[in-house]
Amino acid sequence: MNVFELIMTDYTLQVVSLGSALLGIISGVLGSFAVIRKESLLGDAVSHSALPGIALAFLFTGTKNTEILLLGALTSGLLSTAIIMGISKYSKIKFDSALALILSVFFGGGLVLLTYIQKIPNANQAGLEKFIFGQASTVLLRDVKIIALLGAGLLLLVALFWKEFKIVSFDIDYAQSLGFDTKKITALLFAMIVTSIIIGLQTVGVILMSAMLTAPAVAARQWTDKLSVMVLLSALFGALAGLGGTVLSSVVSRLPTGPMIVIIISLIVLISLTLAPNRGLIWRFLRQKNNKKSISADQSLANLYHLKLDSPQSQGYEIPLIRPNLAQKKNGEQIVKEQLAWLTSKNLVREVNPSRWSITDKGMEYIDTYFKEEV
Amino acid sequence: MSAGLEIQLIAIIVAIACSLPGVFLVLRRMSMMSDAITHTILLGIVVAFFITESLTSPLLILGAALMGVFTVFLTETLNGTGLVSEDSAIGVVFPLLFSIAIIIISKYAGAVHLDTDSVLLGELAYAPFNRLTLFGKDMGPKALYSMSVILLLNLVFIVAFFKELKIATFDPALATILGFTPALLHYSLMTLVSITAVGAFESVGSILVIAFMIGPPITAYLMTDDLKRMVMLSALVGSINGVLGYQMAAYFDVSIAGSMAVMTGLVFFLVFVFAPDKGLVSIIRRRSSQKIEFAQKSLLFHILNHEGDPNEALELGINTICQHVNWEMDFLNKMLSSLKKEEKIFMDGDIIRLTAQGKDYAIKSYEEIISEF
Known part of the structure; x- marks a missing residue:
């Protein structure tokens, strides 16, 4: 059966891939802010910290309703964020150390609670561990509805507070000087990032959630310098990865969904890093090569300038005289010849006699204007 | 084992x-x-x-x-x-x-x-x-x-x-x-x-x-x-x-x-x-004691500055000083009573004045602050 047909006919797959795609959009949008604020590892800490909340919610209510477990996860996720902020504000301990500590302590607490729950007789606790690694196949239609509802709320908030989030993410001091309540805005943004992380737990699990938050935004960042474009691209990449990962994992049998999504989004990151115009590695390589070429050509022109001033003659100068060092290298003469041809095409240099070149008046003017300081 | x-x-x-x-x-x-x-x-x-x-x-x-x-x-x-x-x-x-x-x-x-x-x-x-x-x-x-x-x-x-x-x-x-x-x-x-x-x-x-x-x-x-x-x-x-x-x-x-x-x-x-020293309790305690010390010094400077001023009665009057230093009444009273207890100020009728000890202290702290620049 081909993939397209499978998506059209398989109800479970439709539900799960819709959920993953929505998740990709939400974490893509909010992840953009986390990445810009250089707090992308917060996702890792918060998702680990959600575990005790999930366990406690189950312990108190005895139900495994997604919304109740997620509420527990949200509470402990927010609590852990507040503690991390508190530690790095009130002591000399750095943000990353605070993250690592709270991550492991909360996760440890979650393990303690899970082992405690396992001892309760008749407790229907099986399935709580799915949050550790995520299990997309357990996502039901009502879970997708919850994701969609929460996601719509989050996206609406982002649209409403767009200006505030933007200025707080890029220049918090400026925002404060303009009279924005930066503390409240930052708190709201954090709460929203935490919520988006919690939404993803069921599908990709606590360990891989940080990739969902970071990778789409990192990929999108390479293509643009504009926040609005970055957020949209990031949402697109997130959706693509969510959809692609889910479909691939169900077509290729026995591959877990979360890791599959992560692999796809990592591929998107790799492609963006290499191919993106302007920032991309290939682009940069070509540009550097170009720069090197034009700097070398400028050097030839500058040497002709000096030759004309120091030892004027009307016959023109040969290549070994123009670039004594370069001409001795392998292919050196050829390179200089190409440079001179290029300079000739721009009327900066003139081939006076065969294989003898001289600088033109335009070339003199060019050097005078751009290289005055160095000459 | x-x-x-x-x-x-x-x-x-x-x-x-x-x-x-x-x-x-x-x-x-x-x-x-x-x-x-x-x-x-x-x-x-x-x-x-x-x-x-x-x-x-x-x-x-x-x-x-x-x-x-x-x-x-x-x-x-x-x-x-x-x-x-x-x-x-x-x-x-x-x-x-x-x-x-x-x-x-x-x-x-x-x-x-x-x-x-x-x-x-x-x-x-x-x-x-x-x-x-x-x-x-x-x-x-x-x-x-x-x-x-x-x-x-x-x-x-x-x-x-x-x-x-x-x-x-x-x-x-x-x-x-x-x-x-x-x-x-x-x-x-x-x-x-x-x-x-x-x-x-x-x-x-x-x-x-x-x-x-x-x-x-x-x-x-x-x-x-x-x-x-x-x-x-x-x-x-x-x-x-x-x-x-x-x-x-x-x-x-x-x-x-x-x-x-x-x-x-x-x-x-x-x-x-x-x-000790770097814990939350000692940080908060240190910050609040710094705040009190700073406020006491500012108050002493204010009194020192306006001593013998034509507006002295207004600037240093017990009932009007509040408007001039622009503090909460409670906080001001606390500072005044603590300074009185340390015998750095005394009441001259309605006007607050520095004691000799308070004057020395104010001048000395002022010079300390200035010398840092």
Whole structure:
């Protein structure tokens, strides 16, 4: 059966891939802010910290309703964020150390609670561990509805507070000087990032959630310098990865969904890093090569300038005289010849006699204007 | 030796072994690298397993250690392109490597006796069952020996290169000038972190490795500014966390590794709040005493400035001064009564005046402040 047909006919797959795609959009949008604020590892800490909340919610209510477990996860996720902020504000301990500590302590607490729950007789606790690694196949239609509802709320908030989030993410001091309540805005943004992380737990699990938050935004960042474009691209990449990962994992049998999504989004990151115009590695390589070429050509022109001033003659100068060092290298003469041809095409240099070149008046003017300081 | 005693002994050794490289991770602002490494070494183990087809081969440790170093290398390369910030680089690299490991494991789930749960979560309670027998004689749990070797390795490295590590950590530029090649030290340290993580997570799980590597060092960091003392204190704190954690786990009959992580958090919290000098309580106390001292001085300056002024009665009158210094009435009264008690001011009818002692004090503090510029 081909993939397209499978998506059209398989109800479970439709539900799960819709959920993953929505998740990709939400974490893509909010992840953009986390990445810009250089707090992308917060996702890792918060998702680990959600575990005790999930366990406690189950312990108190005895139900495994997604919304109740997620509420527990949200509470402990927010609590852990507040503690991390508190530690790095009130002591000399750095943000990353605070993250690592709270991550492991909360996760440890979650393990303690899970082992405690396992001892309760008749407790229907099986399935709580799915949050550790995520299990997309357990996502039901009502879970997708919850994701969609929460996601719509989050996206609406982002649209409403767009200006505030933007200025707080890029220049918090400026925002404060303009009279924005930066503390409240930052708190709201954090709460929203935490919520988006919690939404993803069921599908990709606590360990891989940080990739969902970071990778789409990192990929999108390479293509643009504009926040609005970055957020949209990031949402697109997130959706693509969510959809692609889910479909691939169900077509290729026995591959877990979360890791599959992560692999796809990592591929998107790799492609963006290499191919993106302007920032991309290939682009940069070509540009550097170009720069090197034009700097070398400028050097030839500058040497002709000096030759004309120091030892004027009307016959023109040969290549070994123009670039004594370069001409001795392998292919050196050829390179200089190409440079001179290029300079000739721009009327900066003139081939006076065969294989003898001289600088033109335009070339003199060019050097005078751009290289005055160095000459 | 009873199983409980053995577990605690292993925990103490693991805690000390982890805290030694952990101190330098914290000081070099690389704490989250421990999180990345503890996850990615799983891929190293999986790959090494497919090469050796054995779960007990020492090559597994080698593979895992190499993967740990590779993680650091990959993160730094990504960061080095200037396209990705350091935290994002970690956030992209480790989930990818971890995902590859999970996919390989689940693809060959039937053939492999590798369990992601046990690797990540770990269970110290099983450590005593895996015993070392020499010449048919029971020599105690294997983890005890493997971790002791790793502890020894860490100890030797840190004692031998203490000076180099210290300089490379606090002043990498100076270290380069002196010819210490910080990059070599850096990667040696990362290799140690990886080896320690591999050895430890077999028995305690990767999450506890993070707790043991970061928790005790930052707890010690709040108690001292001396590197040597910080190393020793964090080893001590780690051991205490291990023992207390075990007691808690035994009492409630819950996950030992989890309890130790929780205990690490509790001990840190206590130190964070009550530590002398750097704890929350003393910081708040110091800030409020600074606030009072500053307010008292400002008030004295105000009185000194307006003494003999034509507006003296208004500026220094007990009923009108409030408007001139622009403070809350309550706070002003508190400051006035405390200054009166210290005999720096006295009431001259309705007007507040400086005593001779108060005048000396005000002038002296004023000169102190001025001389700083």
